[in-house]
Amino acid sequence: MSFNQDFVDKLLPKFNKAFQDMESLESGKISNPDEKRMVGHYWLRAPELAPNDEIRKEITEPLIKIKQFVTKIHQGTIKPPSASKFTDVLCVGIGGSALGPQFVSDALAPCQAPMSIHFVDNTDPEGIDKTIHQIGERLKSTLVIVTTKSGKTPETRNGMLEVQHAYEMQGLKFESHAVAVTMPGSLMDEIANEWLERFPMQDWVGGRTSELSAVGLLPAALQGIDIDEMLIGAKEMDEATRVKSLKDNPSALLALAWFYSGNGKGEKDMVVLPYKDSLLLFSRYLQQLVMESLGKEKDLDGNIVHQGIAVYGNKGSTDQHAYVQQLRDGVSNFFATFIEVLQDGQNNPLELEPGVTSGDYLSIFLQGTRQALYENGRDSITISIPQVKPRTIGALIAMYERTISFYASLVNINAYHQPGVEAGKQMAASILNLQTKVQAIMKQTSGEISIETLALQTGYPDEIEAVYKIVRHLAANNRNIALEGDLSNLLSLKVSAI
Numbered sequence: 218m219s220f221n222q223d224f225v226d227k228l229l230p231k232f233n234k235a236f237q238d239m240e241s242l243e244s245g246k247i248s249n250p251d252e253k254r255m256v257g258h259y260w261l262r263a264p265e266l267a268p269n270d271e272i273r274k275e276i277t278e279p280l281i282k283i284k285q286f287v288t289k290i291h292q293g294t295i296k297p298p299s300a301s302k303f304t305d306v307l308c309v310g311i312g313g314s315a316l317g318p319q320f321v322s323d324a325l326a327p328c329q330a331p332m333s334i335h336f337v338d339n340t341d342p343e344g345i346d347k348t349i350h351q352i353g354e355r356l357k358s359t360l361v362i363v364t365t366k367s368g369k370t371p372e373t374r375n376g377m378l379e380v381q382h383a384y385e386m387q388g389l390k391f392e393s394h395a396v397a398v399t400m401p402g403s404l405m406d407e408i409a410n411e412w413l414e415r416f417p418m419q420d421w422v423g424g425r426t427s428e429l430s431a432v433g434l435l436p437a438a439l440q441g442i443d444i445d446e447m448l449i450g451a452k453e454m455d456e457a458t459r460v461k462s463l464k465d466n467p468s469a470l471l472a473l474a475w476f477y478s479g480n481g482k483g484e485k486d487m488v489v490l491p492y493k494d495s496l497l498l499f500s501r502y503l504q505q506l507v508m509e510s511l512g513k514e515k516d517l518d519g520n521i522v523h524q525g526i527a528v529y530g531n532k533g534s535t536d537q538h539a540y541v542q543q544l545r546d547g548v549s550n551f552f553a554t555f556i557e558v559l560q561d562g563q564n565n566p567l568e569l570e571p572g573v574t575s576g577d578y579l580s581i582f583l584q585g586t587r588q589a590l591y592e593n594g595r596d597s598i599t600i601s602i603p604q605v606k607p608r609t610i611g612a613l614i615a616m617y618e619r620t621i622s623f624y625a626s627l628v629n630i631n632a633y634h635q636p637g638v639e640a641g642k643q644m645a646a647s648i649l650n651l652q653t654k655v656q657a658i659m660k661q662t663s664g665e666i667s668i669e670t671l672a673l674q675t676g677y678p679d680e681i682e683a684v685y686k687i688v689r690h691l692a693a694n695n696r697n698i699a700l701e702g703d704l705s706n707l708l709s710l711k712v713s714a715i
């Protein structure tokens with residue numbers, strides 16, 4: 218990164234404030250003012266630092282419960298009614314209730330994992346059917362984990378109902394296969410009352426920072442991943458990033474680099490390039506962590522700021538054969554983050570040429586791309602880890618979590634709420650309401666009507682385009698509606714009930 222000492226000196230007061238803000242956050246002050254919540258994910262790996270005994274218990278008790286439950290599942294003490302053991306795990310959840318478990322599974326699950334894992338993270342019926350089809354006969358020995366902090370996310374509810382239906386179709390009792398991870402008292406908590414087990418999600422842990430809570434630890438432990446090591450890695454990184462010295466603090470340095478690169482306004486995108494197949498999902502995980510945390514319209518004083526940093530990426534060297542061309546030669550609107558893994562992970566590596574292995578190529582390609590970018594004035598950050606293992610993954614997660622906290626302080630925003638997501642959900646709910654009205658009207662309509670008339674009859678004449686999209690979708694799925702006319706020309710269409 219091409220900043221100089223002057224730039225660092227100028228930012229030092231902001232960092233001193235960021236260090237203070239973090240101290241206050243970690244001491245349990247309300248750091249998510251809109252939702253009036255504490256922000257406590259850092260306590261998950263150091264319960265001794267939690268502000269009181271009640272919170273400490275909220276961390277230690279579920280952890281014991283997870284370990285006991287996982288042992289019983291692996292031993293077959295807790296077993297499904299029609300098989301001797303659970304063999305598979307099916308996780309239903311979305312956003313922060315899916316991305317961490319998916320990333321960690323891809324990065325760390327051993328080849329001979331005690332259980333295979335599958336995910337339903339959308340309300341796409343075809344995607345759900347495909348997953349259930351892949352599980353096939355093993356559905357009877359599959360443990361379902363429904364994860365939702367709020368307990369009311371529509372996609373997760375739908376996924377659960379679809380999965381439940383699949384169990385019923387095979388004559389299996391869903392409740393004997395299901396556990397929930399949710400906030401005590403939530404709708405899901407009530408639904409899961411008769412299930413195998415319920416694991417709590419803490420009010421003071423946000424979805425996107427929940428990987429080291431029951432959300433991530435339960436599926437990881439079921440796959441035989443050492444969750445204690447993940448927690449140790451995160452704790453060690455927390456200690457290293459609690460240091461109030463910019464130059465000695467990895468998260469502060471990372472936040473400084475982000476601030477420099479995007480001029481404190483997110484002017485440049487973050488391209489995440491791990492040179493390791495097992496870290497493929499890291500960019501997707503970071504996309505939520507960074508963009509949902511930092512992408513904000515207003516700062517903490519209510520000024521319109523439109524903050525954020527766009528994140529994308531995949532893996533090296535694969536991406537060198539795709540979009541890296543633009544990174545080097547095209548529009549200069551990004552900074553790259555290389556993630557370098559020192560150990561190749563092969564015992565007897567093949568020598569492709571004398572003294573050269575596949576792993577050497579991977580390492581050399583990283584260096585080559587980094588230098589080629591640098592020579593063309595493109596900045597990059599390189600993070601090196603010795604190996605992809607539970608401890609380093611815990612550490613990486615913790616490093617980025619604290620970088621978010623620091624950066625949010627530098628640009629004076631609340632990193633812990635997501636008002637924009639709520640807006641989309643409310644819109645979707647009103648369109649569902651409109652669909653219900655359309656279906657009710659069409660049930661009582663004989664003959665053809667225009668979309669304009671139909672919109673008028675719903676009481677929302679201005680929602681003509683939404684009505685058009687609703688009927689087009691219903692007709693495409695044989696849902697008792699037929700359309701006559703040119704599908705691409707709204708005004709030519711006539712709707713009738715069938």
Ligand SMILES: O=P(O)(O)OC[C@H]1O[C@H](O)[C@H](O)[C@@H](O)[C@@H]1O
Pocket residue numbers: 311312313314364365366367368369370373424425509635638
């Ligand atoms: O865990 P849940 O309450 O089901 O939420 C799942 C996800 O959806 C929400 O819309 C939020 O934007 C995410 O931050 C959250 O992780």
